[in-house]
Amino acid sequence: xxxxxxxxxxxxxxxxxxxxxxxxxxxxxxxxxxxxxxxxxxxxxxxxxxxxxxxxxxxxxxxxxxxxxxxxxxxxxxxxxxxxxxxxxxxxxxxxxxxxxxxxxxxxxxxxxxxxxxxxxxxxxxxxxxxxxxxx
Ligand SMILES: [Zn+2]
Ligand SMILES: [Zn+2]
Numbered sequence: 001x002x003x004x005x006x007x008x009x010x011x012x013x014x015x016x017x018x019x020x021x022x023x024x025x026x027x028x029x030x031x032x033x034x035x036x037x038x039x040x041x042x043x044x045x046x047x048x049x050x051x052x053x054x055x056x057x058x059x060x061x062x063x064x065x066x067x068x069x070x071x072x073x074x075x076x077x078x079x080x081x082x083x084x085x086x087x088x089x090x091x092x093x094x095x096x097x098x099x100x101x102x103x104x105x106x107x108x109x110x111x112x113x114x115x116x117x118x119x120x121x122x123x124x125x126x127x128x129x130x131x132x133x134x135x136x
Contacts, residue, residue, distance in 0.1 A: 011058075014040075014047055018055040022065050023080050028098045030068060030077035030087075070096070070125055086124035092133040099126060 011019065021039045025031055031039070037052045056078055059065045069076045070089055077096065086101040103122045112119045 014044070014051050015055040015058055017044055017047070018052060019059055019064055022059075022078055025079075027080065027082055030079050030096050032075045032077050034075070036078065068096075068123075072127075086126060088126045088128070088130070090130035090133055091127050092129055095130050095132075097130070099124075 010016075017040050018036055021036055021043075022031060025039075033049070033052055033056060036056065037047070037049045040052060041047050056065065056067070060067045060078075064081060065078050066081050067076050067078055068087060070087065072091070073089070073094070073096075084102040086099040088097050088099050089095070101124060103124055108119050108122055111117075
């Protein structure tokens with residue numbers, strides 16, 4: 001896994017379209033493959049869902065987008081590659097939002113020492129009730 005090709009390489013048109021849709025949605029928006037398919041096909045009718053599936057994998061491997069897999073969620077969501085942050089997922093309505101938090105490097109170093117593992121990546125997901133669901 002990881003980036004195998006330079007990002008300066010020209011993307012196939014359909015993949016570029018998927019990337020544009022994700023970038024234009026902007027930070028804090030997390031789109032499923034199905035969301036991407038609906039948005040992409042409204043701009044370019046005829047694009048197939050399998051193209052969208054292959055496209056997000058390619059964009060992820062190139063490091064252009066981040067794939068977020070959450071326990072309890074039906075499908076992965078995608079967002080433009082951003083500075084590391086945590087996610088909050090509401091257990092009631094399923095909404096997902098960004099949280100400005102990053103596991104401190106010294107914690108990762110400490111855990112690497114303790115486990116003897118080389119930890120290359122850490123993702124933090126918080127679960128609970130969102131503001132709207134709390135108020136309801
Ligand atoms: Zn909620
Ligand atoms: Zn995010």
